Amino acid sequence: MASTSSEDSLRHLLRVKPGEQIDLARFDCGATMGRDKDKAEVHLAHHLARLTELQERIYAEAKHAVLIVLQGIDAAGKDGTIRVIAGAFNPQGTPVTSFKVPSTHEAAHDYLWRIHAAVPGKGEIGIFNRSQYEQVLVVRVHELEPEERWRRHYRQIRDWERMLTEEGVTILKFFLAIDNDTQRQRFQERVDDPVKRWKFSTADVAERKLWDDYRAAFEEMLTETSTDYAPWFLIPANHNWLRNLAVSEIVADEIEALNPQYPEPETGVEGTRIE
Numbered sequence: 001m002a003s004t005s006s007e008d009s010l011r012h013l014l015r016v017k018p019g020e021q022i023d024l025a026r027f028d029c030g031a032t033m034g035r036d037k038d039k040a041e042v043h044l045a046h047h048l049a050r051l052t053e054l055q056e057r058i059y060a061e062a063k064h065a066v067l068i069v070l071q072g073i074d075a076a077g078k079d080g081t082i083r084v085i086a087g088a089f090n091p092q093g094t095p096v097t098s099f100k101v102p103s104t105h106e107a108a109h110d111y112l113w114r115i116h117a118a119v120p121g122k123g124e125i126g127i128f129n130r131s132q133y134e135q136v137l138v139v140r141v142h143e144l145e146p147e148e149r150w151r152r153h154y155r156q157i158r159d160w161e162r163m164l165t166e167e168g169v170t171i172l173k174f175f176l177a178i179d180n181d182t183q184r185q186r187f188q189e190r191v192d193d194p195v196k197r198w199k200f201s202t203a204d205v206a207e208r209k210l211w212d213d214y215r216a217a218f219e220e221m222l223t224e225t226s227t228d229y230a231p232w233f234l235i236p237a238n239h240n241w242l243r244n245l246a247v248s249e250i251v252a253d254e255i256e257a258l259n260p261q262y263p264e265p266e267t268g269v270e271g272t273r274i275e
């Protein structure tokens with residue numbers, strides 16, 4: 001089983017260093033990080049059991065907030081990751097928020113307004129399906145704002161995340177990297193499988209044509225916004241089993257490092273006899 005601090009742990013290997021240049025065209029999205037598929041189920045179960053206990057401790061202690069951010073191109077596996085990770089948690093204390101195209105009301109405010117309102121409170125582990133980062137992704141690719149404006153968002157987001165971490169929010173950001181052919185296969189499956197078809201829209205075909213624009217936007221996002229205090233983890237996500245293993249292991253290791261403790265009992269509780 002992976003240890004929590006060794007240099008070859010996934011939380012070290014997959015962490016994007018501040019300012020690191022990322023070339024996603026050369027990144028091996030099918031990497032298995034030396035892990036064995038046959039053992040993946042057992043290891044995943046182990047990490048999910050760790051997550052169940054850690055979440056209970058975080059909740060009981062009510063000292064830390066943990067925010068897990070998921071980004072990735074369409075069909076990268078954001079929903080599947082949430083199903084697996086959130087499945088280990090007690091839903092009472094682990095809010096999941098999906099960010100869609102802003103409503104008229106949301107769009108009338110600054111872009112962080114709706115995001116900030118969804119940041120988990122002390123004792124909570126929150127998961128974002130898409131996030132503040134859409135402001136340098138879809139907004140950039142579709143030219144929804146002029147460049148001089150979306151470019152400022154890198155700094156604004158870094159500053160905002162610094163404030164949150166200083167106030168006790170642990171931010172863990174996961175970029176799920178799949179390659180072009182994997183997206184093609186997953187889209188085809190959605191089209192062919194009546195049970196998955198609802199997930200597919202013709203707009204996905206148009207978005208897929210913008211692959212290279214999204215790639216450039218993802219690369220720059222990772223370089224500009226992976227910080228010591230709010231790191232990105234670059235997850236090879238062609239294989240669902242490795243993706244689930246990596247995210248669950250990193251989240252468990254990072255929360256374990258916070259060392260959450262059950263609170264001390266009230267004085268007089270110990271030894272109380274209930275009549």
Ligand code: AMP
Binds near residue numbers: 101
């Ligand atoms: P899905 O995650 O498939 O449900 O799709 C949500 C859609 O909302 C995606 O196409 C996102 O790009 C879009 N979206 C999310 N946040 C924003 C934003 N800030 N501005 C514009 N579009 C957004």
Ligand code: MG
Binds near residue numbers: 074
């Ligand atoms: Mg979609």
